[in-house]
Amino acid sequence: MTGADVRDLDPGDGRSSTPSAARVPAWRQTTSRSVAALPALEPAQGQPALDWPEVAEHLREGVVVCGPDGTVRHVSPVAQRLLPEVVVGGTLAAVEQLASLDPHLRHHGRWLRVRRVPLSAGRSCWYVEDVSDRERRSEELAAERSRSAFLTTVGDKLGNPLHPDRAAAAVVRLAVPTLAEVAVLVLAPRSGRARWWRASRAGDETPTVDRGVIAATALPPAIAESLRGNHPHAVDWLVEQVVEAGWLPGVSATEVAARLVSLPGRDAPAGVLLVARGTGGWYGEDDLDLVRAFAARAGAALTTALLYREQAEVADMLQASLLPVEPAAAPGVEWGTAYRPAQAGLRIGGDFYGSHRLPDGGSVFFLGDVSGKGVEAAVFTGQLRQCLHALHRVEQQPAKLLRLLNDALLETTLAHGQGRFATMVLGVVRPHRDGGLGLTLAGGGHLPPLVLRSSGEVEQLPLNGMLIGVVPDPRIGQVSTRLAPGETCLLYSDGVTEARGGRRGEELLGTDRLVQALTGCHRMPAPALAERIEQVTCDWLAQRDHDDIAVLALRATGVANRPQRHLHAVPTVTGPDPEGATTR
Amino acid sequence: MTAATRDTSLDAVYPDYLHCLAEADEHAAVEVARGLLDAGVAAERVLLDLVAPAQAEVGERWARNEWSVAQEHAATHISDRVVAAVAAYADVRPTRARIVVACMDGEWHALPARLVAEVLRLRGWQVTFLGASVPAAHLVSYLHRHDAYAVALASALPMRLPHAHRMVEVCRRSDVPVLVGGRGFGVDGRWARRLGVPWAASAPAAADLLGDERALRAAAPADLAHLADDEYASLVNRRGELIDSALADLAQRFPAIRDHSPAQLDSTVSDLGYILDFLAAALYVDDGSLFTEFVEWLVTILDSRSVPAATVEASLAHYGGVLHDFPRAVDFLQRGRGALPVADRRAA
Numbered sequence: 001m002t003g004a005d006v007r008d009l010d011p012g013d014g015r016s017s018t019p020s021a022a023r024v025p026a027w028r029q030t031t032s033r034s035v036a037a038l039p040a041l042e043p044a045q046g047q048p049a050l051d052w053p054e055v056a057e058h059l060r061e062g063v064v065v066c067g068p069d070g071t072v073r074h075v076s077p078v079a080q081r082l083l084p085e086v087v088v089g090g091t092l093a094a095v096e097q098l099a100s101l102d103p104h105l106r107h108h109g110r111w112l113r114v115r116r117v118p119l120s121a122g123r124s125c126w127y128v129e130d131v132s133d134r135e136r137r138s139e140e141l142a143a144e145r146s147r148s149a150f151l152t153t154v155g156d157k158l159g160n161p162l163h164p165d166r167a168a169a170a171v172v173r174l175a176v177p178t179l180a181e182v183a184v185l186v187l188a189p190r191s192g193r194a195r196w197w198r199a200s201r202a203g204d205e206t207p208t209v210d211r212g213v214i215a216a217t218a219l220p221p222a223i224a225e226s227l228r229g230n231h232p233h234a235v236d237w238l239v240e241q242v243v244e245a246g247w248l249p250g251v252s253a254t255e256v257a258a259r260l261v262s263l264p265g266r267d268a269p270a271g272v273l274l275v276a277r278g279t280g281g282w283y284g285e286d287d288l289d290l291v292r293a294f295a296a297r298a299g300a301a302l303t304t305a306l307l308y309r310e311q312a313e314v315a316d317m318l319q320a321s322l323l324p325v326e327p328a329a330a331p332g333v334e335w336g337t338a339y340r341p342a343q344a345g346l347r348i349g350g351d352f353y354g355s356h357r358l359p360d361g362g363s364v365f366f367l368g369d370v371s372g373k374g375v376e377a378a379v380f381t382g383q384l385r386q387c388l389h390a391l392h393r394v395e396q397q398p399a400k401l402l403r404l405l406n407d408a409l410l411e412t413t414l415a416h417g418q419g420r421f422a423t424m425v426l427g428v429v430r431p432h433r434d435g436g437l438g439l440t441l442a443g444g445g446h447l448p449p450l451v452l453r454s455s456g457e458v459e460q461l462p463l464n465g466m467l468i469g470v471v472p473d474p475r476i477g478q479v480s481t482r483l484a485p486g487e488t489c490l491l492y493s494d495g496v497t498e499a500r501g502g503r504r505g506e507e508l509l510g511t512d513r514l515v516q517a518l519t520g521c522h523r524m525p526a527p528a529l530a531e532r533i534e535q536v537t538c539d540w541l542a543q544r545d546h547d548d549i550a551v552l553a554l555r556a557t558g559v560a561n562r563p564q565r566h567l568h569a570v571p572t573v574t575g576p577d578p579e580g581a582t583t584r
Numbered sequence: 585m586t587a588a589t590r591d592t593s594l595d596a597v598y599p600d601y602l603h604c605l606a607e608a609d610e611h612a613a614v615e616v617a618r619g620l621l622d623a624g625v626a627a628e629r630v631l632l633d634l635v636a637p638a639q640a641e642v643g644e645r646w647a648r649n650e651w652s653v654a655q656e657h658a659a660t661h662i663s664d665r666v667v668a669a670v671a672a673y674a675d676v677r678p679t680r681a682r683i684v685v686a687c688m689d690g691e692w693h694a695l696p697a698r699l700v701a702e703v704l705r706l707r708g709w710q711v712t713f714l715g716a717s718v719p720a721a722h723l724v725s726y727l728h729r730h731d732a733y734a735v736a737l738a739s740a741l742p743m744r745l746p747h748a749h750r751m752v753e754v755c756r757r758s759d760v761p762v763l764v765g766g767r768g769f770g771v772d773g774r775w776a777r778r779l780g781v782p783w784a785a786s787a788p789a790a791a792d793l794l795g796d797e798r799a800l801r802a803a804a805p806a807d808l809a810h811l812a813d814d815e816y817a818s819l820v821n822r823r824g825e826l827i828d829s830a831l832a833d834l835a836q837r838f839p840a841i842r843d844h845s846p847a848q849l850d851s852t853v854s855d856l857g858y859i860l861d862f863l864a865a866a867l868y869v870d871d872g873s874l875f876t877e878f879v880e881w882l883v884t885i886l887d888s889r890s891v892p893a894a895t896v897e898a899s900l901a902h903y904g905g906v907l908h909d910f911p912r913a914v915d916f917l918q919r920g921r922g923a924l925p926v927a928d929r930r931a932a
């Protein structure tokens with residue numbers, strides 16, 4: 001018998017009405033004292049008498065009336081159905097739960113709501129209502145809410161692109177404890193080996209996760225089947241197979257309930273998820289729906305992660321070839337570099353630097369900036385660097401080398417119909433016997449280099465010239481200088497001087513501030529100097545967007561590739577700290 | 585300095601080592617460290633008991649205005665080379681999972697993080713050190729490409745706390761647990777707790793914490809309900825305008841400021857900005873002591889450079905007036921003024 005049987009007796013409107021307190025006062029006005037079996041609640045005034053027992057029979061609530069001694073005097077038909085133990089002449093002791101104060105009680109598989117109303121002359125009336133339907137609905141609602149809350153959490157955790165291993169670990173971790181006490185994810189095998197992750201319920205909320213690799217041939221047959229995309233409805237011996245595979249340690253096959261669900265991938269499943277519950281656990285249809293919904297999300301996350309990794313592997317290879325290569329070690333030269341592309345996530349940009357060793361012990365070095373930003377610009381820097389790599393073997397005179405490069409670029413850009421050009425400084429450095437360095441620099445429309453003299457002064461080399469890759473036979477500037485041991489030459493891109501900062505983020509850093517920041521820094525090693533420029537620029541930017549930033553510093557280390565001791569005896573230029581009080 | 589005359593105990597070589605830093609003598613500094621290693625001193629001790637305290641001393645000397653920024657940078661660079669040499673000497677084969685160590689975006693003090701990275705490496709972790717000032721986007725793309733067991737983030741300046749919080753969230757969205765360290769989270773890590781991130785006081789503590797994945801993942805939620813008053817957000821939005829008005833106010837009170845060189849003006853502007861940034865960070869974690877500690881530090885720095893703190897007092901007073909409808913900010917500014925030397929308080 002279900003609650004519906006009782007409800008069928010109801011003449012009511014079908015609403016599941018609440019036995020409201022409001023109804024009682026309404027009765028009071030209409031109740032007649034003349035009713036025999038039922039208590040007289042209030043005297044009716046001028047109302048026609050009603051046949052109360054008949055009315056009571058049709059109430060949604062069952063009614064039981066007890067005398068002052070507790071003897072049952074009246075039981076309405078509804079009450080009879082709900083509390084079959086209660087009979088006229090007996091007592092309510094037959095229903096133990098009535099003794100408790102809780103108005104909700106479970107009786108014969110039904111949820112009942114009971115309220116007791118004291119009547120006159122020590123009698124009392126019990127109203128009993130079957131609320132099983134309502135209870136079931138709210139239980140279902142709560143279950144549905146917890147399911148959607150669970151899926152929301154899953155969506156949050158798996159919604160971001162993850163590393164495939166992270167995604168796999170997250171899948172099993174999320175499955176415990178809501179879906180399983182032990183969850184095992186087996187990924188589709190790659191080259192004959194399948195990787196698996198397992199989460200097991202531990203004492204508290206965080207499950208323990210472990211992982212491993214298994215040969216594809218050693219996979220339990222049911223799992224191998226599922227990975228091939230076959231979904232047998234009922235898997236025979238699933239639990240036995242999994243226990244045998246060693247994934248459910250410490251349990252015997254008889255006390256575990258397990259289900260297998262595949263994670264949708266691009267064509268074949270991305271993997272298979274095994275959920276298992278220990279003693280007393282089982283998987284109902286609702287549970288399985290939830291497991292499937294979870295598997296769909298997990299499959300999407302894994303597929304995205306794998307796809308992302310494939311793309312990232314390709315991108316990584318390409319990026320690595322486009323990243324500036326650190327200058328090759330050269331006698332008497334200490335190199336320092338800094339590189340900060342505009343798009344931090346991309347790691348490559350339109351600035352470039354590098355060096356090549358010359359057979360005579362010197363080096364060609366360069367720093368430049370191509371038009372445009374991002375990937376396209378980076379690809380162009382790659383072409384440019386390759387050009388230089390080849391050309392420096394035939395020409396070592398900087399201005400001539402730059403002209404050759406200009407011709408080569410012009411030809412390429414004309415052939416491809418794209419107007420790409422570059423600014424750059426290109427130089428040749430040769431060590432001197434005394435530990436100093438001889439520099440010859442050629443300029444192609446780039447910012448002139450700075451030289452930190454051992455006096456502490458910062459000198460801007462007079463170097464100009466025209467853009468590279470725009471016109472045939474451009475004007476190329478050329479300048480020569482000498483670096484005494486400990487002196488440094490700095491090449492930098494316009495991402496430094498054109499960094500926007502200041503109070504409103506609109507002011508350019510400018511050469512003056514850069515020179516100011518470098519004054520007195522002549523004792524710094526080249527890498528520290530390059531980093532200092534990067535730092536000063538980034539501090540000025542204060543997290544704002546910026547152009548690509550590149551710095552190449554070369555310092556004369558003196559003979560034997562180490563600074564001469566006497567250099568440190570050179571007194572430092574003292575004066576007001578150019579940095580101000582709190583900047584470092 | 586020769587091997588024959590060198591004592592190989594840590595305490596004995598410490599002054600030598602400091603001298604190498606002062607002289608910017610990379611080779612001699614590396615030699616000192618190598619000598620200790622050759623004498624059987626554990627690599628971890630060389631890092632934590634020689635390099636780390638020496639670097640702290642470098643910072644102190646800068647704060648006392650004994651060393652210029654350039655000297656500090658040079659010394660730091662040398663410490664970094666020594667760390668590299670010690671790591672190369674120890675050459676530990678990694679047996680454990682990958683840990684990514686990075687400095688917060690805008691954090692240039694990379695050496696403490698580098699030391700943590702090397703200590704973890706010595707203890708068998710496979711460590712990737714991403715270096716100083718790592719942009720969040722770079723870190724995320726790294727985590728997408730290379731799985732990491734955990735990320736260790738370093739920050740030396742509390743003013744970067746709001747930023748640190750965003751960076752932590754970014755890592756967590758990649759499902760990678762985060763551990764933070766550095767003075768930027770408070771000497772006792774109290775601001776890390778406020779942000780709901782596990783914090784390690786030292787490199788060995790970080791290593792211990794990393795060994796316990798449950799502790800790493802079981803972080804209390806961030807306690808930032810106070811942000812609902814929008815004081816932090818408004819302060820950040822009004823930063824430029826506030827600096828402008830403070831500068832105008834200072835110029836009125838101290839006419840000498842009008843004769844400042846562009847460089848001096850820049851540094852005044854950046855000091856005014858720092859005050860706001862630290863105030864904003866204090867509002868973010870709702871802890872006035874963050875701001876008070878900053879004011880005390882600022883006064884020490886200015887004092888060592890013979891700059892009167894009167895301008896600080898004036899700036900704090902000005903900000904307090906302009907931000908009158910921000911009760912928390914006003915309270916913090918008031919407490920910050922309380923940390924100023926008495927003479928300066930009267931001067932304004």
